[in-house]
Amino acid sequence: MALQRFLCWRIAPLLLLMPCGFQCMSVRVLNEEPVHVIPGSSLVLQAQIEHGPLEEVSMVTWERESETGITPGKVTLATCAGKCAGTRPNGRVSLEQQGATLKIDGYSGADSGVYAVTVTDQAGAKTTAHCIVREYEAVHHVSVSINVSHSSLVCGEAWGTDPHFSWLHERVAITKAVGSVSKDGTTLFVSSSPICGHFTCMVSNKRGYSAATFTAAPCETEGKGTTVAVVCLVILLLFGGVLAFLLWRRHRYSNRGERLHEHLDDNI
Ligand SMILES: *[C@@H]1O[C@H](CO)[C@@H](O)[C@H](O)[C@H]1NC(C)=O
Numbered sequence: 001m002a003l004q005r006f007l008c009w010r011i012a013p014l015l016l017l018m019p020c021g022f023q024c025m026s027v028r029v030l031n032e033e034p035v036h037v038i039p040g041s042s043l044v045l046q047a048q049i050e051h052g053p054l055e056e057v058s059m060v061t062w063e064r065e066s067e068t069g070i071t072p073g074k075v076t077l078a079t080c081a082g083k084c085a086g087t088r089p090n091g092r093v094s095l096e097q098q099g100a101t102l103k104i105d106g107y108s109g110a111d112s113g114v115y116a117v118t119v120t121d122q123a124g125a126k127t128t129a130h131c132i133v134r135e136y137e138a139v140h141h142v143s144v145s146i147n148v149s150h151s152s153l154v155c156g157e158a159w160g161t162d163p164h165f166s167w168l169h170e171r172v173a174i175t176k177a178v179g180s181v182s183k184d185g186t187t188l189f190v191s192s193s194p195i196c197g198h199f200t201c202m203v204s205n206k207r208g209y210s211a212a213t214f215t216a217a218p219c220e221t222e223g224k225g226t227t228v229a230v231v232c233l234v235i236l237l238l239f240g241g242v243l244a245f246l247l248w249r250r251h252r253y254s255n256r257g258e259r260l261h262e263h264l265d266d267n268i
Pocket of ligand 1: 147149150
């Protein structure tokens with residue numbers, strides 16, 4: 001690249017106005033691929049055009065073809081010739097920055113495809129860059145399955161764009177006591193055994209969220225607690241009863257003793 005530029009800047013002028021050719025002109029799309037667009041919003045594609053000092057952009061053309069190649073051919077979306085002074089917005093499609101920026105308002109699924117921006121120099125040499133554009137899909141078909149052998153739960157999602165996974169146990173965020181979540185969020189490694197209670201996987205993206213719950217056997221901790229409490233209560237009651245009985249008996253005997261004494265005293 002550096003060498004190419006060097007050639008452009010240093011050698012091209014020496015070649016006495018000889019056109020630098022397509023090697024010096026370059027175009028690339030700056031958007032990160034694939035570009036995902038939410039239906040109804042605007043698609044904005046930004047191209048970067050570089051050329052040598054002797055070159056001139058004479059035309060910028062934006063085209064689209066389907067990604068699968070099934071639907072027929074290329075569709076020309078916008079063209080910008082000369083200095084691009086009088087670019088007229090064509091309905092939803094408009095060009096800005098001398099044709100380097102393509103904007104399509106009210107995006108729909110039909111606008112998906114492979115976009116191509118072609119730059120033509122004054123000598124007619126063409127350079128093209130491509131960019132895949134797809135609809136930003138909502139989250140679909142969330143499901144949770146269990147991997148018994150590895151004590152893990154796996155969350156699946158069908159075709160949503162950029163899904164983010166999060167987990168809940170009994171509607172509370174996962175704690176270390178319950179388990180740990182894999183880096184991509186799709187797998188929950190359950191640390192407690194056996195797996196019990198309700199595990200919910202929530203999948204979200206910019207268009208919303210969807211959730212699925214895996215229901216294991218009820219957790220026993222609550223039941224155990226109640227049992228322990230009942231047993232404690234019974235033991236306490238028994239103990240109390242025995243104590244009360246012992247006290248009552250002692251009281252009775254001591255009374256009888258006193259009465260005996262009294263009786264003896266009377267007789268003396
Ligand atoms: C369970 O998880 C392990 C490790 O991730 C994997 O190798 C195995 O295929 C999984 N089993 C099932 C039935 O999905």
